[in-house]
Amino acid sequence: MKVTPVPCYADNYAYLVESADGTCRVVVDASEGPPVLTALDGGGGTLTAILATHHHGDHVDGNRDLLARFPGTPVYGHASDRGRIPGQTEYLEDGATFSLGPLTIRALHVPGHTTGALTYVVTEGAEPAAAFTGDTLFAAGCGRLFEGTPADMTRSLGKLAALPPETRVYCGHEYTESNLRFAAHAEPSNAAVEAKVAEAAALRAEGRPTVPSTIGSELATNPFFRTGEPELRNTFGIPAGADAAEALRVVREAKNTF
Numbered sequence: 001m002k003v004t005p006v007p008c009y010a011d012n013y014a015y016l017v018e019s020a021d022g023t024c025r026v027v028v029d030a031s032e033g034p035p036v037l038t039a040l041d042g043g044g045g046t047l048t049a050i051l052a053t054h055h056h057g058d059h060v061d062g063n064r065d066l067l068a069r070f071p072g073t074p075v076y077g078h079a080s081d082r083g084r085i086p087g088q089t090e091y092l093e094d095g096a097t098f099s100l101g102p103l104t105i106r107a108l109h110v111p112g113h114t115t116g117a118l119t120y121v122v123t124e125g126a127e128p129a130a131a132f133t134g135d136t137l138f139a140a141g142c143g144r145l146f147e148g149t150p151a152d153m154t155r156s157l158g159k160l161a162a163l164p165p166e167t168r169v170y171c172g173h174e175y176t177e178s179n180l181r182f183a184a185h186a187e188p189s190n191a192a193v194e195a196k197v198a199e200a201a202a203l204r205a206e207g208r209p210t211v212p213s214t215i216g217s218e219l220a221t222n223p224f225f226r227t228g229e230p231e232l233r234n235t236f237g238i239p240a241g242a243d244a245a246e247a248l249r250v251v252r253e254a255k256n257t258f
Contacts, residue, residue, distance in 0.1 A: 001017065001018070001019060001020060001103065001122065001123075001124040001125075001127060001130065002017070002018045002020070003015055003016070003017050003018075003130055003168075003170060003212070004016040004017075004018075004039060005170070005209045005211055006031075006035050006036055006039045007035065007174075007209075008031035008032045008035050008036070008058075008062070009031055009032060009058055011173050011174045011175065012029075012031040012032075012058050012059070012172060012173055012174075013029070013031075013170070013171070013172060013173065013174065013209065013211065014027060014028065014029050014030055014031045014032075014035070014036050014039075014062065015027070015028040015029065015132060015170055016036070016039045016040065016043075017103070017122060017130070018043065019101050019102040019103055019124060020102065020124060020125070021102065022043070022044075023101050023102065024048045024100050024101030024102060024103055025040065025043065025046050025047055025048050026047075026048050026049045026050070026051060026100055026103065026122075027040070027047065027049075027050050027051070027066065028050075028051045028052075028053065028120065028132045028170070029051070029052060029053055029059040029060070029132070029134060029172060030050055030052075030059075030060060030061070030062030030063050030065075030066050031058055031059055031060075031061060031062055032061050032062045032065075033061075033062040033064070033065025033066060034065070036062050036065075036066060037065060037066065037069060040066075040069075045069075046070075047066060047069075047070040047073050048073070048100050048101060049073060049074050049075070049076060049100050050063060050066060050067075050073055050074070050075045050076065050087070051076045051077075051105070051120050051132065052075065052076065052077040052081070052085045052088070052118075053117060053118050053119065053120070053132060053133070053134025053135070053136075053172065054077075054078075054081065054113065054114040054116055054117045054118065054134050054135065055077070055081045055084035055085050055114060055116060056114065056135070059134060059135075059172060060085050060086055063075060063085070063086040063087045064086050064087065067086075067087045073087075074089045074090050075087040075088045075089050075090065076088070076089075076090040076092060076107075076120075077090070077091070077092065077116065077118065078091070078092055078093075078107075078109060078116035078117070078118050079091040079092060079093055079116075080115055080116040081114075081116035084116070092107045092109075092118065093107075093109065094107070094108060094109035095107070095108070095109075102124050102125075103122055103123070103124050104122070104123045104124070105120055105121070105122050105123075106120070106121045107119070107120055107121075108120075108121065108159050108160070109156075110133070110136045110137075110156035110157075110159060110160065111147070111148045111152045111153075111156060112136060112142070112143065112145055112148035112149075112152045112153030112156045112157075113134070113135045113136050113142075113143030113144065113145065113146060113147070113148065113153070114135075114146060114147045114148065115147045115148060117134060117135070117136050117143075117148075117156070118134070119131055119132060119133045119134065119136060119137070119159075119160060120132045121163065121167070128164070128166040128167055128168055128214075129163070129164070129167045129168070130167070130168045130170055130212070131160065131163060131167050131168065131169050131170065131215070132170050133160065133169055133170065133171050133172070134171070134172045135171070135172045135173065136153075136156055136157075136160070137157065137160050137169060137171060137218065137222075137224075138171045138172070138173060138175050138176070138179055139169065139171055139175070139176040139179060139180075139200075139210055139211065139213040139217075139218070139222075140175075140176055140179035140180045140182070140183045140193075140196065140213075140218070140221055140222050140223070141175055141179035141182070141183075141222065141223075141224065141255070142157060142222075142224040142252070144252070144256065145252060149245075150245040150246070150248045150249035150252065151245040153224075153248060153252070154244045154245045154248050157224055157225060157248075160215065160218075161215065161218075161219060161225055163215045164215065165214060165215050165216030165219065166214060166215070166216065167214060167215045168212035168213075168214055169211070169212055169213040169214060169215060169217075169218060170211050170212050171211060171213075174209060174210065174211075176200045176210035176211075176213075177197075177200050177201065177204060177210075179222075180193060180196055180197045180200055180221070181197075181258075182223065182254075182255050182258045183196075183221055183222065183223050184197060185235065185258070186223040186226075186231075186232045186235050186236070186251070187223070187226065187229060187231050187232050187235070188231075188235075189231060190220075190221065190231075192217075192220040192221050193221045196217065196221050223251055223255075224248060224251060224252070227244055227247035227248050227251055228244065228247070232251070233247065236250050236251060236254055237250075238250050238251075
């Protein structure tokens with residue numbers, strides 16, 4: 001499986017996912033049409049499906065352009081996003097599993113950023129899975145709570161934390177460096193964060209994306225996976241007895257104004 005990040009707008013990523021044999025080509029989060037169509041044309045101009053992680057325009061604005069070029073292409077999203085994702089034809093519930101050519105895809109319902117947010121876990125053969133997390137899980141961050149609650153996001157991140165540590169994480173935006181600055185503030189003695197800051201800076205200096213991360217890396221560096229850590233709780237004044245949802249609420253509010 002080959003995954004190509006397609007930069008869109010100021011800091012979005014769409015993704016072109018291609019099976020190893022080239023027979024299946026899927027776009028995740030068609031942010032805008034022209035750059036995604038250019039990426040598709042570079043590989044023969046075929047499209048198997050469009051996967052939308054959530055309904056926000058900066059993740060689905062390109063659907064109409066893609067469907068004008070490739071009419072009849074199925075568009076996947078959560079069932080609750082009916083009427084909010086342009087061209088949607090497939091209405092998924094949590095745990096839905098389906099195949100597109102050699103690719104096997106499992107949809108995880110991960111509300112918090114939006115009520116209908118999905119993560120798509122894509123596998124081919126024995127290679128590590130790729131998780132397309134949209135704006136639920138970023139490298140070193142999570143999405144703002146526009147429609148869900150801290151409890152929703154806590155449960156959703158728990159689902160993602162349970163994926164195998166080698167799972168590759170492809171998120172919706174290039175927010176990594178700013179997220180890591182916050183992570184370093186949250187846990188100043190975390191050596192894994194310090195190392196990831198240097199790695200991200202080197203990649204961006206070369207004009208390269210910081211994706212993918214991995215679930216294992218996120219467990220070691222992402223403040224929203226680490227709300228139980230004593231140093232982080234001390235930074236934000238979170239009582240030791242506060243539950244995970246309350247801790248996430250405090251950390252999310254701190255990030256909003258960081």
